[in-house]
Every structure is written in structure tokens, then in C-alpha cells.
Amino acid sequence: MTTTDSPVVEASPQPAPGGDAIRVDQRLHPMSWLFVLLQQLKQFIVPLVAAFFFGGDRNELWPLIGVGALALTAVWRYLTYRYGVSGDALVVRSGLLERSVRVIPFARIHNVGLQQSVLHRLFGVAEVRLESAGGQKPEAEMRVLKLADALALEALVRRRGAAVEPAATAVAPTPLLALPPGEVVRLGLVSNRGLILIGAAVGGLSQFSPRLMPNLIEHWGQWALGWASDNGTQHPVSLAVAGVSLVLLVVALLRLFSILLALLQYYGFRLSESGRRLTVERGLLARWRTSASRRRIQAWTLRETLMHRLLKRRSLDIDTAVAEQQNQPRALRELAPVATPAACDALIEHLLPRAAWAQLDWRALPARAWWRLALPGLPFALLFTAIAAWWIGVWALLVLLWLPWTAYIARRHVRAAGYAVNDELVAVREGWWSRHWRFAEIDKLQALQLTRNPLDRRCGTATLWLDTAGAGAMAPPLRVRFLPEADAVALYERLSRTLARRPLRW
Structure with a gap:
């Protein structure tokens, strides 16, 4: 029986042309079964340790039977797992009684992730994930390969992927950003990890x-x-x-x-560029290495919290056309976890040379838009005050003192908000206490939506939503809020005409 996740083709027994070092039917590392077993044992570690060292219920040792079965499964996986190169695709074979052959074209692989825990580093091995755009799981997950084999596979994917990126060339990596220990300490101060x-x-x-x-x-x-x-x-x-x-x-x-x-x-964080591919490597005990093509970047986020401003730093994140799987760091997300504003601007200028980031003509929202921002909270404040007054009397009227503060916050938010559009880029800035700039190349926009709720119709405003692929769950939305209706319609029509003239880029 054969099960496949993509069309099955028979792999040629000859090595792929071009002198690639990865032969057909390559095995995993001989100790790969151990790492697979350890990965599966995570759910049993806590009850087993508690039972052995803290006198827990001995019935909790029954999972040891399952541990033995998992060990046999891990060894079986090692004995039946093969991978190799056939033409322009990577072929992965697994199973004996129930066989699976997965053929992954190199053009489909958008990201290569290498992970090394402390145990991986002791054995000189690495875990490799090959990922594509929009997939809910990796195209292939190899636990584990020799580090040299993992790096060779990464180089092969980069070289073969250049076929769909004509501008990509085999050049030595160029360092773009490195974080010394002092910057990593600043990162710890600005984060809430x-x-x-x-x-x-x-x-x-x-x-x-x-x-x-x-x-x-x-x-x-x-x-x-x-x-x-x-x-x-x-x-x-x-x-x-x-x-x-x-x-x-x-x-x-x-x-x-x-x-x-x-x-x-983030110790030893290094961002480098090889052709049109970006690579990040970081980690003190466990090392993590991932790479992605520049053309897979869908949107950008520049962040500045209060602590960032005190330390005169910012953070630069990106969305790529690769989904995330159960909190696993699958895609390249952080180009600059922490850096000076000048360094962040230099990265944007380098990676988006045609966008003219430094010369963007920012347009502010109308000053009266603060009414539109503050009004939704007014009915709730009045309702809460009425309920509190029924319970505790006139002292509940002190709650209304919150309204001037709400109006002040709304004014500050509107004063800080703005948007900018040129022939290549659309950008939005929002926030007062914590600020962010969200922007994307116009060619990467997938959908435009103009929305107006009853309050918008009353105030004569509208919100323009701009959708891109690969947006993270924690990424702020790309939107222009509370524009006068005429301005919102004009911006919508301008972007629609631009998108209609250009093909969608991934």
C-alpha cells in the first residue's frame, strides 16, 4: 500500500545532475531513533520523575509500557526512512508495511529550518524542517541528520531554488546585522519573556x-x-x-x-544575506538556523514600546508566506529583534530599495477623528456609572472622571496615526504609548476591503483593510482607520487600479 501527500513519481537511482552531494536513499543519522524517542517521551517525563523522586502513585509507571512501544517505533522509523534527490525534487520514503513516498519540488520549498538542542550539539547533528507557503505542517521533517549533511541539504535547496529566482546567485553570505551580548541584554529589558x-x-x-x-x-x-x-x-x-x-x-x-x-x-544572533535569501542563526545552548527568500516577505512591522524609546531601540519583524505549526518557530519572523532606529531604517532601505522608506510622504488623520475613536466607549462608561450609582449612590459619579482621560488618549492616538502610499509601498503607523509601523509592498496585497459600521456612517468615516499572506497571530493589522469617506474611497480605488495592472507576487 502506498500513501502520499503529493503526486508520486519514481525516483531515479542515479544521483541528481550537477554534482549534488546528497545521493538517492540517504539514511538519517544512526542515533536519530534516540531523538525521535525523546521527542515522543515529553508527555511522560513529568509523571515518571514525580513517581521516582517524590513518591507519587506507582500506577503512574504504567506509561512505561507505552515508552517501550515508542522506542520500537523510533527504531522502526530510522530503519525505514530514506531521502534523496531526483531531478528537481527531494524524495522522502518511509514505512515498510505501509509505504509512503513524498516528492517535494525544490521550487515549493520556501524555508529551511535547522534546530540544534544541547543534545544535538553534543552528537554533532541537527533537526531539519523543509517548509512551504500556507502549509499547516512541514513538507518534510528530518530527525536527525549529521550537521554536515543538514548544511549540505540547506545549500542544495538554496541552489536549486535559484531556478525560480533568476536574480539569485551563489555568493558568499553578507552579514547584515549581528547582536553583541549588550544588545541581547537590551532585548531582554524591552521584552516580557x-x-x-x-x-x-x-x-x-x-x-x-x-x-x-x-x-x-x-x-x-x-x-x-x-x-x-x-x-x-x-x-x-x-x-x-x-x-x-x-x-x-x-x-x-x-x-x-x-x-x-x-x-x-538570541545569543550570537546573526542576520546574513546570500543572493536573495536571508538567513538567521541564534541561540546560546540550543542553536536555531532558518532561511527564507526575500521574495517571500509579505509584510513588515516596526515596533517601538516605551522601553524601546528609553533605550533608543526598535524591533523589525516580517511576515513570510509560511504558516506556523502549534507555536513552533517555523518561519523567519525577526530580522532585528532589537536595533537602533538607524539600523532598522538601513535594513528596510537595503531590502526594499525601490520603496523609498526614508522619503515617504506621511499623511495624518483629521484631528476630529478622535471623536470617532472615543465614542464607542462612551455608552459603556455611562451604563457602568448608572449601575454603580444604583448600588453605592452619588460616589459612582467619580467614574465619569475617566472620560476626560479617554478623550486625551484618543487625541494622542489620532495625532500619532498616519499613512503613506507611493508606487511601491503602503504603510500605516499607529499607537501612542506603544507605537508600530506596518507596511507592505503593493504587489504583495491580496485583498482590499472598505468597511463602514453605523457609527462610521454617522461620523462620515471609513476603514480600509489591506490583507497579505502569512500574517502572524500577534502581528498588528494592516489598516487605515477613520479616514473621511471620500479619502478612503479614493485610496481604495487607487490601490485597486495599481493591483489590477500588476501580477500578484509571492
Whole structure:
């Protein structure tokens, strides 16, 4: 029986032309079964460790039977897995009783990802993922290859993929950006990755003692309040001291963990360019390497939070035509995790030379648009005030003091917002406290949508949505909000005419 995910063709037994080093029917690394087994054992690690070291329920050892079955499956996978080159495609064979042959044209491979954990580096191997645009899983996932074989496969994909990229040539990689340790520390300061570690620690500790975290918080409060009382401070001040000190401690721990996590993930970050292909390599203990063609970039996001501004830094992300799979870092997303504004602008100018990023003519939104931004929250504020007044009386009217602050925020947002359009690029800027610039080449736009809700019709405004492929879940939308209706229609028609004259580029 043969099962396939793409049309099956018989692989030629001769090596592919061009002197490629990857022969037909290449095996995985002899220790690949171990890495496959470890990947499958992740769900059993916690109960097994708890049972052995903390005296858990011995019934939790029953999964060991499943572990044995997984070990046999991993060995079977190694013995039956083959890959090789046939003409202009990579052929992957697996299975013995139920055979599968997958033929992957090189032109279909849009991204090559290499990952190395600490164990991978000890054995000198790497895990390889070959990915395409829009797929919900990799075209091929090889666990694991010798590092030399993995790099040879990456070079082969790049070389064969040049057939669909005439401008691509086999040249030495050109470094575009490198992050020294000091910049990685700044990245930890501007990010909130420490929340991940603290959340994981709280969840893990709560499994062993549900009262552990409440007890820690209680002891901290007793220590802080006792220290304040010894100094003769009144109770309200003591409470404030305890609260402020606890907040400062949590903030300090968050930043510390964020720095540690940034060092683990981004140490040795290097962005390089080879022909028209971009490659990123990063990681302290585990190394991660991925590459993607420049023509696969669909949209760009330039970010600047308050902490970015304090450190005079920005971040530059991209969307590529490759989907993500269950939080796996499949596609190239971060061109500059943290860099100076000048370095970010230089990257954009280099990678988008025809877009004239520095010369964009930004147009601001009309000043009166702040009404349109503030109005949706007004009915909810009045309703909440009425309900609160019914419960606590006239003191609930203090809630209305929130309205002037809302109006101030709306004014600041409208003052900071704007958009720019030229023959090559459409760009939008939004945000006040945290700012971002979202832009894309006009040729990469897939859809335009002009929307007006009842409030827009009342205020004479409209919102233009611009859709591209590969947008990440956390990426801000590409849209021009609260334009006067005539301006929104004119911009919609201009972009529609431009798209109608040009073929869609991927």
C-alpha cells in the first residue's frame, strides 16, 4: 500500500545532475531513533520523575509500557526512512508495511529550518524542517541528520531554488546585522519573556504543593509589614510599603528572567544575506538556523514600546508566506529583534530599495477623528456609572472622571496615526504609548476591503483593510482607520487600479 501527500513519481537511482552531494536513499543519522524517542517521551517525563523522586502513585509507571512501544517505533522509523534527490525534487520514503513516498519540488520549498538542542550539539547533528507557503505542517521533517549533511541539504535547496529566482546567485553570505551580548541584554529589558518562565515555574511548583505560592506571598507580606512596623510606621503606610516592594520585586524578577531567556534564545544572533535569501542563526545552548527568500516577505512591522524609546531601540519583524505549526518557530519572523532606529531604517532601505522608506510622504488623520475613536466607549462608561450609582449612590459619579482621560488618549492616538502610499509601498503607523509601523509592498496585497459600521456612517468615516499572506497571530493589522469617506474611497480605488495592472507576487 502506498500513501502520499503529493503526486508520486519514481525516483531515479542515479544521483541528481550537477554534482549534488546528497545521493538517492540517504539514511538519517544512526542515533536519530534516540531523538525521535525523546521527542515522543515529553508527555511522560513529568509523571515518571514525580513517581521516582517524590513518591507519587506507582500506577503512574504504567506509561512505561507505552515508552517501550515508542522506542520500537523510533527504531522502526530510522530503519525505514530514506531521502534523496531526483531531478528537481527531494524524495522522502518511509514505512515498510505501509509505504509512503513524498516528492517535494525544490521550487515549493520556501524555508529551511535547522534546530540544534544541547543534545544535538553534543552528537554533532541537527533537526531539519523543509517548509512551504500556507502549509499547516512541514513538507518534510528530518530527525536527525549529521550537521554536515543538514548544511549540505540547506545549500542544495538554496541552489536549486535559484531556478525560480533568476536574480539569485551563489555568493558568499553578507552579514547584515549581528547582536553583541549588550544588545541581547537590551532585548531582554524591552521584552516580557520573563512572564513565560515565571508562569511555568508557578504552574510547576503548584503541582507539588498547591499552597506553596500562597504561603510564599503570605510570608513575604508578614516580613514586609513586620519590617515597617518595627520602624513605627502606621498600618496604611505599612500596607503600601509591602505592596510597592512586592511589585518592585516582581518587576525585577520579570526583567531578570527576560534577560536570561533572551540570552538563551538570541545569543550570537546573526542576520546574513546570500543572493536573495536571508538567513538567521541564534541561540546560546540550543542553536536555531532558518532561511527564507526575500521574495517571500509579505509584510513588515516596526515596533517601538516605551522601553524601546528609553533605550533608543526598535524591533523589525516580517511576515513570510509560511504558516506556523502549534507555536513552533517555523518561519523567519525577526530580522532585528532589537536595533537602533538607524539600523532598522538601513535594513528596510537595503531590502526594499525601490520603496523609498526614508522619503515617504506621511499623511495624518483629521484631528476630529478622535471623536470617532472615543465614542464607542462612551455608552459603556455611562451604563457602568448608572449601575454603580444604583448600588453605592452619588460616589459612582467619580467614574465619569475617566472620560476626560479617554478623550486625551484618543487625541494622542489620532495625532500619532498616519499613512503613506507611493508606487511601491503602503504603510500605516499607529499607537501612542506603544507605537508600530506596518507596511507592505503593493504587489504583495491580496485583498482590499472598505468597511463602514453605523457609527462610521454617522461620523462620515471609513476603514480600509489591506490583507497579505502569512500574517502572524500577534502581528498588528494592516489598516487605515477613520479616514473621511471620500479619502478612503479614493485610496481604495487607487490601490485597486495599481493591483489590477500588476501580477500578484509571492
